[in-house]
Amino acid sequence: MNPQHTFSIDAEPYAFEFTPARCALLIVDMQRDFLEPGGFGETLGNDVAPLRRTIAPNQKLLAAWRAHGLQVMHTREGHRPDLMDLPPAKRLRGRGTRLIGDLGPLGRILIRGEPGNEIIPQLAPLPSEPVIDKPGKGAFYATDLHAILQNRGIRQLVVTGVTTEVCVHTTVREANDRGYDCLVPEDCVGSYFPDLHAAGLAMIKSQGGIFGWVSHSEKILSVLNCDSGIRSADSLAKETK
Numbered sequence: 001m002n003p004q005h006t007f008s009i010d011a012e013p014y015a016f017e018f019t020p021a022r023c024a025l026l027i028v029d030m031q032r033d034f035l036e037p038g039g040f041g042e043t044l045g046n047d048v049a050p051l052r053r054t055i056a057p058n059q060k061l062l063a064a065w066r067a068h069g070l071q072v073m074h075t076r077e078g079h080r081p082d083l084m085d086l087p088p089a090k091r092l093r094g095r096g097t098r099l100i101g102d103l104g105p106l107g108r109i110l111i112r113g114e115p116g117n118e119i120i121p122q123l124a125p126l127p128s129e130p131v132i133d134k135p136g137k138g139a140f141y142a143t144d145l146h147a148i149l150q151n152r153g154i155r156q157l158v159v160t161g162v163t164t165e166v167c168v169h170t171t172v173r174e175a176n177d178r179g180y181d182c183l184v185p186e187d188c189v190g191s192y193f194p195d196l197h198a199a200g201l202a203m204i205k206s207q208g209g210i211f212g213w214v215s216h217s218e219k220i221l222s223v224l225n226c227d228s229g230i231r232s233a234d235s236l237a238k239e240t241k
């Protein structure tokens with residue numbers, strides 16, 4: 001597989017033209033706070049079990065990205081220990097048993113440096129993989145994500161993680177407005193609510209791909225594991241001039 005070549009991935013609403021060297025895998029908020037009991041997700045009244053089905057397919061996709069030496073980025077939602085970056089409205093919203101910053105079984109809820117803020121061990125970042133700490137739901141708001149992607153020549157994103165309709169969706173919308181093409185593999189994103197998960201995916205691919213494309217990790221892996229580049233990035237650039 002030549003990462004400079006462009007490959008067609010079967011996706012909705014139509015095929016995604018994938019140039020691996022220009023495409024980062026952006027894994028959103030696969031943190032203990034969302035995927036393990038005792039964290040922020042459960043504090044909001046949610047069952048974390050539905051999110052955990054995303055772990056295995058994310059592991060496979062991450063392994064493929066690493067095997068090909070492609071760009072991987074991770075994000076974490078969390079706040080400063082002094083809460084100075086936490087809007088009071090966000091702290092109070094949800095009316096959970098514990099609020100952001102309160103002490104729970106995984107340390108202080110949604111606070112950087114606490115056990116709950118860590119990415120789950122199954123998807124632990126390598127030292128070479130940037131981790132974006134974000135105070136909001138979107139990964140572009142108040143972070144250096146866009147600058148890093150631009151400096152790395154990234155134009156496309158495969159966005160995975162949790163939750164589909166909250167941080168994944170906000171990030172895809174932000175990325176779309178900044179000119180990135182986003183592909184979301186449906187098995188690698190998860191929600192506490194199956195209906196909102198389905199609606200989130202439907203919104204991304206509606207109206208001819210208003211925010212991006214939806215596919216499945218196996219379809220991406222089948223391209224990464226094959227050797228049939230359709231046309232090179234150079235020839236594609238010439239075509240689009």
Ligand code: TIU
Nearest residue numbers: 029077162163166167168
């Ligand atoms: N509550 C919920 O569904 N999600 C979040 O609060 N953050 C993320 O989606 N990461």
